[in-house]
Every structure is written in structure tokens, then in C-alpha cells.
Amino acid sequence: MKLRRLCNIVLILLLTANWQQLTAKNDSIYMGTQVKFDIASPIVVPALNNWKMQQYEVAVNVRLAKRYYPTLELGYAGGQLMRSDTVAYQGQGGFFRVGCDINMLKKHPNSPHALLIGARIGTGMQSKRTDCWGEIDAGCQVEICEVNNTAFYMGWMGRLKVLFTRKGEDIPEYIPGFGARDNIGWGLNYYLGWRF
Numbered sequence: 001m002k003l004r005r006l007c008n009i010v011l012i013l014l015l016t017a018n019w020q021q022l023t024a025k026n027d028s029i030y031m032g033t034q035v036k037f038d039i040a041s042p043i044v045v046p047a048l049n050n051w052k053m054q055q056y057e058v059a060v061n062v063r064l065a066k067r068y069y070p071t072l073e074l075g076y077a078g079g080q081l082m083r084s085d086t087v088a089y090q091g092q093g094g095f096f097r098v099g100c101d102i103n104m105l106k107k108h109p110n111s112p113h114a115l116l117i118g119a120r121i122g123t124g125m126q127s128k129r130t131d132c133w134g135e136i137d138a139g140c141q142v143e144i145c146e147v148n149n150t151a152f153y154m155g156w157m158g159r160l161k162v163l164f165t166r167k168g169e170d171i172p173e174y175i176p177g178f179g180a181r182d183n184i185g186w187g188l189n190y191y192l193g194w195r196f
Contacts, residue, residue, distance in 0.1 A: 034153065034196075035058065037059075038190065040156070041055040041057060042056060053174075055078075055177075056077070057073055057177075059193075060073075068103075074094070076094050076095075077176040079179075081173050089174060091176070095124040095125065095178075097177065099120030102117055116138065117138050119137065124176040126176055131165040133164055137157050139156050139189075150195065156189060159188070159189070163184070
């Protein structure tokens, strides 16, 4: 019991010291909220292999301490596996991803542009079934213009996805947000967005 209290006190002191360092180095911890819409998925995803797919998503992130971008991504996706002009499998549903990106442009922390590396945990839901995966993401974003404290952004994000749900668990052929059933997948998003 004493060890637990000591650990809690040390943790509180470390968090307090870290918070003081962050606030001392930066004028503001919170530096704006971005809302981004993916315009690549509706174009790129249907062009893949023998799948007919649709995917729509929106991302919301918050810029904290100049370098950190906690992110929530929500979307809807559906797919049909086609074999000889007949539908062999059909699935659709919602998905979300939660994670954080880090701006790797250390020499220019006040720049609105970002070179991002991050990670996500994703969940796709369809027909009373939930599948989970992890992602390593990399991309960039560029501020195009700013008017009245609202900035317009463009950027892309590449994704390497690893399915956590195992193949032996009766996985569907298509997982919303992940794509075709494989242990490893990939994705590409091109975003248009606004910072408020």
C-alpha cells in the first residue's frame, strides 16, 4: 500500500514538472482544431483489384504544444468482391480510428506546415461484428491560406495496417476502414481541411 502511494506521488510530481516545462516553452498548449475530409478514398478505393468499394471519412485533430496531434477519424465504407461479374461477398459498416501524430519538423515548431508520423488503433463494425487493427501512418500537411484565424489545409497520409483479429476467427472478406481481409493492408488519404 505504501509503495502504491509513493508511485502515485512520484507520478503526480513527474506530470506536474512536465506540464510546467510545456507551458514554460510554449505560449499556448492548445493551438487549434482541424477538421479534414478525405477526397482520395472515393476515387482510389474503387480502383483496387476485383473489389467494388466505397469509403468516406472525416478526421478531427487538435494541435497541442506545437508538435502533437491527437486524432479521431470516423467513416463509412462498403465493398463487394466481384468474381465473374457476380457478387461473391458484400459488406458495409462504420469505422473509427484513434491515435496521435507527431510533427517531425523540430527546427520550425511554429510553422503551420507539418511532416507527420503517427499511430492509430482502428475498429470496423458490421453486422454485429467488430474487427480491430493497428496502423503506422506517415504524411504531410501544408497550410494554403489563412483568413480571419481560419486556415485552409491540404495534405496526404499513407497507412500501413496490421489486423489484430486473427484469420482463424471467421473474419469477413471485407472490413470497413481496413479493406479486404488480409493480415496486412495499406491505405492512402488525401485531405482537404480547415483549422479553427
